[in-house]
Amino acid sequence: MSPALLEASLDALRHTGSVTGLFFLRANEILYADTPHSLETAREFAVVLDDIANYFKKENRPTDQAAFGYDGGNLVVVLDGRFRLVVLHGSPEEADAAARAARAFLKDYQMAVFAERFRRGGTAKEAWEEMRSVAARRGGEGASGEAGEAPAGVEAGDAEGRARRDRPRTEAIPLPPS
Amino acid sequence: MDTNPDNWRERLQDAMARRQPRYFRASHGSAKGKTGSEDTRKFAENLMVLQECAVLLGEKLGMNAVSWAVSCEGEETAAFCFDPASSAQEPEVVGALVNRRVPVSEMVAMLRANAEGDKEGSRS
Numbered sequence: 001m002s003p004a005l006l007e008a009s010l011d012a013l014r015h016t017g018s019v020t021g022l023f024f025l026r027a028n029e030i031l032y033a034d035t036p037h038s039l040e041t042a043r044e045f046a047v048v049l050d051d052i053a054n055y056f057k058k059e060n061r062p063t064d065q066a067a068f069g070y071d072g073g074n075l076v077v078v079l080d081g082r083f084r085l086v087v088l089h090g091s092p093e094e095a096d097a098a099a100r101a102a103r104a105f106l107k108d109y110q111m112a113v114f115a116e117r118f119r120r121g122g123t124a125k126e127a128w129e130e131m132r133s134v135a136a137r138r139g140g141e142g143a144s145g146e147a148g149e150a151p152a153g154v155e156a157g158d159a160e161g162r163a164r165r166d167r168p169r170t171e172a173i174p175l176p177p178s
Numbered sequence: 179m180d181t182n183p184d185n186w187r188e189r190l191q192d193a194m195a196r197r198q199p200r201y202f203r204a205s206h207g208s209a210k211g212k213t214g215s216e217d218t219r220k221f222a223e224n225l226m227v228l229q230e231c232a233v234l235l236g237e238k239l240g241m242n243a244v245s246w247a248v249s250c251e252g253e254e255t256a257a258f259c260f261d262p263a264s265s266a267q268e269p270e271v272v273g274a275l276v277n278r279r280v281p282v283s284e285m286v287a288m289l290r291a292n293a294e295g296d297k298e299g300s301r302s
Binding site for chain 1: 231232235238239242243248250251282283
């Protein structure tokens with residue numbers, strides 16, 4: 001599945017049912033965000049979620065999904081190694097469907113990573129091992145957490161963000177570098 | 179209140195064998211259950227962590243007043259919800275642990291049914 005298709009999947013999920021927002025994160029790095037919140041809020045959220053994930057890892061608790069219901073909405077978080085997909089949705093009855101869709105996307109993403117490695121000339125075994133090590137690695141490269149240019153697709157709720165959303169997407173969700 | 183540890187153990191073993199939820203209640207900083215102190219302690223820890231996660235994440239997104247939470251950890255599911263029948267001044271939490279993955283909607287429905295059942299039981 002190509003990066004463009006992955007991004008299209010996220011866009012489709014974002015506009016499904018009562019979904020009001022979507023984050024796709026790698027550790028505390030935003031790979032995709034489409035929510036009513038500001039970029040700063042999105043970054044803070046990514047950091048908090050990364051801290052939570054690291055806590056579970058430190059406590060040796062393989063938490064891979066959490067769902068929360070609030071007065072003002074609902075949240076589903078699906079975790080797969082360093083990757084997290086967060087779905088904000090209005091109707092609590094959609095939590096299971098949102099979780100299923102999030103999990104399916106994360107599997108597709110991992111497979112895309114694998115395919116990319118393979119395409120770049122490695123053996124299937126090398127591609128698989130590198131993919132798994134990217135997913136399992138903690139800290140180090142890729143976990144930038146630094147303020148910097150937001151990846152394409154991050155919605156800041158401002159005019160530029162909306163214009164970017166309306167333009168045909170040419171930037172793809174980044175796959176980890178080889 | 180059943181204070182016989184053998185009964186607790188039997189209930190715990192039965193629930194684990196049948197992969198049925200073990201229910202708990204919590205209020206005023208303490209938790210109660212029917213499957214023994216160790217299981218209740220495990221629930222209390224899960225409850226604290228889940229509540230903390232809910233608050234931390236919700237705060238960032240401007241979402242307040244957590245009403246329920248469900249988490250899956252491998253083949254275990256933990257959940258809580260606020261008992262709507264409890265007073266706002268003294269809110270009570272109904273929670274459960276179960277040794278299988280349970281869909282969110284099913285888990286919340288079971289908690290609410292259990293809370294309702296407790297209310298019926300206390301009336302009769």
